[in-house]
Amino acid sequence: MELLVIEDGGFRNFLPLTWTRPVYDLKCGISSLLGKILTAYGLDHCGLGCRDYLAELVAEQHPGYTVNRVDGDEALIINGRALFDRQLASIIPLSGPDCLYTCGENVVAARLSGANLAGMDWKTPIEIGSFPAVGTEEVQAEVISWPWELIHHNADQISADFAQIDRAGTIKGAVSPGAFLEAPDNLYIAEGARIAPGVVLDASEGPVYIAENVKVMPQATITGPAYIGPQSLIKIGAKIYEGTSIGEVCKVGGEVEKSIIHSYCNKQHNGFLGNAYLGKWINIGAGTNNSDMKNNYGIVRVNLGHEIIDTGSIFVGTIIGDHTKTGVHTMLNTGAVVGVGCNLFGAGFSPKFISSFVWGGPGGFSEYRLDKFFQVARRVMERRQKELGAVEEAVLRHIFDQTGADRGRMMDT
Numbered sequence: 001m002e003l004l005v006i007e008d009g010g011f012r013n014f015l016p017l018t019w020t021r022p023v024y025d026l027k028c029g030i031s032s033l034l035g036k037i038l039t040a041y042g043l044d045h046c047g048l049g050c051r052d053y054l055a056e057l058v059a060e061q062h063p064g065y066t067v068n069r070v071d072g073d074e075a076l077i078i079n080g081r082a083l084f085d086r087q088l089a090s091i092i093p094l095s096g097p098d099c100l101y102t103c104g105e106n107v108v109a110a111r112l113s114g115a116n117l118a119g120m121d122w123k124t125p126i127e128i129g130s131f132p133a134v135g136t137e138e139v140q141a142e143v144i145s146w147p148w149e150l151i152h153h154n155a156d157q158i159s160a161d162f163a164q165i166d167r168a169g170t171i172k173g174a175v176s177p178g179a180f181l182e183a184p185d186n187l188y189i190a191e192g193a194r195i196a197p198g199v200v201l202d203a204s205e206g207p208v209y210i211a212e213n214v215k216v217m218p219q220a221t222i223t224g225p226a227y228i229g230p231q232s233l234i235k236i237g238a239k240i241y242e243g244t245s246i247g248e249v250c251k252v253g254g255e256v257e258k259s260i261i262h263s264y265c266n267k268q269h270n271g272f273l274g275n276a277y278l279g280k281w282i283n284i285g286a287g288t289n290n291s292d293m294k295n296n297y298g299i300v301r302v303n304l305g306h307e308i309i310d311t312g313s314i315f316v317g318t319i320i321g322d323h324t325k326t327g328v329h330t331m332l333n334t335g336a337v338v339g340v341g342c343n344l345f346g347a348g349f350s351p352k353f354i355s356s357f358v359w360g361g362p363g364g365f366s367e368y369r370l371d372k373f374f375q376v377a378r379r380v381m382e383r384r385q386k387e388l389g390a391v392e393e394a395v396l397r398h399i400f401d402q403t404g405a406d407r408g409r410m411m412d413t
């Protein structure tokens with residue numbers, strides 16, 4: 001029985017984050033949604049289904065995985081938006097008769113074989129009507145529908161992932177005698193990590209996971225649940241509050257609360273980031289702040305460009321797509337959505353929806369010339385010994401083309 005993790009049409013609700021990745025590569029807790037599925041089934045790889053323009057990039061980023069095909073004649077297909085654990089995997093086992101597992105209007109999984117499997121197209125996001133007529137079973141599952149739900153689940157998912165990894169109380173890195181470790185039995189400090197004098201790691205209300213080769217500089221405070229990914233740097237005096245996940249090769253300072261920073265991001269300076277999700281290759285300028293609550297304590301509404309959504313929450317920060325930069329003292333509004341490849345600057349609050357590949361701020365926007373964008377992106381990636389390859393460049397060019405209408409509407413206002 002082959003396991004295949006796919007996208008459904010719900011990926012659209014996660015734009016701009018899902019312009020550059022399948023929805024199952026989004027992170028929540030310590031791992032990605034895909035990582036949780038693999039852990040739940042005790043596997044180290046599987047097949048992947050994604051939009052056609054992402055297929056080559058997904059294959060590059062997941063070597064050894066099959067993409068947009070099933071080699072056998074039976075498979076368990078998992079919706080990549082489902083928040084999986086071992087209990088859900090036991091309800092939806094790998095083997096058994098053909099069956100469609102649903103939770104309300106969402107497909108959670110489908111087990112298909114023979115002719116039922118042969119007719120499926122994995123290059124196009126599936127819908128409930130994409131599946132053949134097989135038996136249906138309703139299950140209780142958490143299917144993430146909006147990016148802010150990843151943020152709201154993040155603290156609990158850090159704790160759940162930490163329990164699965166089962167490394168509590170293990171300290172392999174170098175911890176200064178001048179550091180303070182609260183509830184050390186709820187800490188993990190990996191090999192190569194360095195914890196400087198004056199650092200406070202407080203795991204009394206949730207685990208703190210410090211990955212390989214992390215450096216935490218003096219006077220920084222990290223309160224759990226929190227995750228700091230490999231080779232990341234936590235700057236002097238940083239305040240990292242509960243519910244925060246910081247991916248690999250990031251530099252983070254200032255104040256961060258209940259946020260997910262995917263990877264390869266810089267937020268080195270003072271400024272507040274709260275209830276936010278940052279993609280990859282983002283630079284947050286000194287003094288940049290985002291609001292994550294309205295002054296009237298009202299429910300936050302988020303403008304996704306094509307639709308305005310009532311989040312049902314009073315705490316929603318900012319969602320920022322890959323390769324975006326903010327200038328000094330940029331102000332991001334409550335529930336702001338910022339696209340891929342933007343360069344933001346200027347005094348005052350930026351709009352609540354900013355299309356991909358624009359340059360400017362409250363004073364007005366212009367299109368970010370693609371040649372200039374690639375020049376900056378290559379320079380940024382080279383600083384981390386990474387290369388902007390032809391496949392990733394093609395994906396970014398596709399996004400530029402697909403978001404032209406949104407840019408036009410922004411520049412007309």
